[in-house]
Amino acid sequence: LAGEAEAIEAESFIIDGETITVNEAGLSDFQALQSAVTRRKPSRDLYLVAFDLLHLNGHDLRNMPVEDRRQILQELIPAVGRIQVSKAMPGTGDAVYHLVDRAGLEGMVSKRKDSVYRSGPTMNWRKIKCYAEKEMDIIGVQREAGKPAMVLMADKGRYAGGAFVAFKADKRQRLWDRVQGKVGGPVPIGLKKEKAEWLKPGLVGRVRFLKGEERLRHAKLLDYREE
Known part of the structure; x- marks a missing residue:
């Protein structure tokens, strides 16, 4: 160039x-x-x-x-x-x-x-x-003092990246309550993230993310449910 x-x-x-x-x-x-x-x-x-x-x-x-x-x-x-x-x-x-x-x-x-x-x-x-929305599995969370909380997502078994959690206090606390009951899941191969909590299967999140990439970019968690 x-x-x-x-x-x-x-x-x-x-x-x-x-x-x-x-x-x-x-x-x-x-x-x-x-x-x-x-x-x-x-x-x-x-x-x-x-x-x-x-x-x-x-x-x-x-x-x-x-x-x-x-x-x-x-x-x-x-x-x-x-x-x-x-x-x-x-x-x-x-x-x-x-x-x-x-x-x-x-x-x-x-x-x-x-x-x-x-x-x-x-x-x-x-x-x-341009944004898209999709349901994915929540396989982990990252919560550090002074930093925005993130959920770590997988799509059809493949790691997809992280999405920010911007819920109001009551909805965010309900999510953390559900997360707490699933802590202890396996660490995905090659994804040993420091200060990440890995979860057992069963928690699904709907994510809004920027189009055009394989991994999540500018992603935000819109909602969640338990299977």
Whole structure:
């Protein structure tokens, strides 16, 4: 990526973008990206998706409309290579969101066409995330003083990750009462987590989580029941 950036025909530039790696379906894979950046050997599967241009050859472009900045960016980046310009999708926000959601992607970003670039919170651009809900087995809990409580989930026998518990005090206490009666379950192979309590089978939770990954991300426990 650094080599391709060096080959761009410009004296200086600041590009806004995101490094990704893709799975077999050609979709961005966050978990694979985490693995790629921690390998000892350099990965050949990384791409930089460029979506904005802030400075070029000493000129500040941030007061230009995003459409104009992206047009200059499109002309700056070669048509082929590992640095690629993200393509805007035409249509209404709800129609594009429907396609993104059906594809199982994490979400979409929307920007006003005439907006200038400003750091910090703004209503000129929004990130809309796609979530799913599913029932999974609660196989463990993590409760540490000063940290949010989490339940550890398994989906069809496979560890799926953790989900935050944000219940009100009375409902949370009822959950802990049920958990207490199931403490002492087997530690899943390869999942020896410090300060985790592993549970016997029988407790099921409904979880809301971010789409697009095998493991739970931004997950929240919505409800629970005992089988």
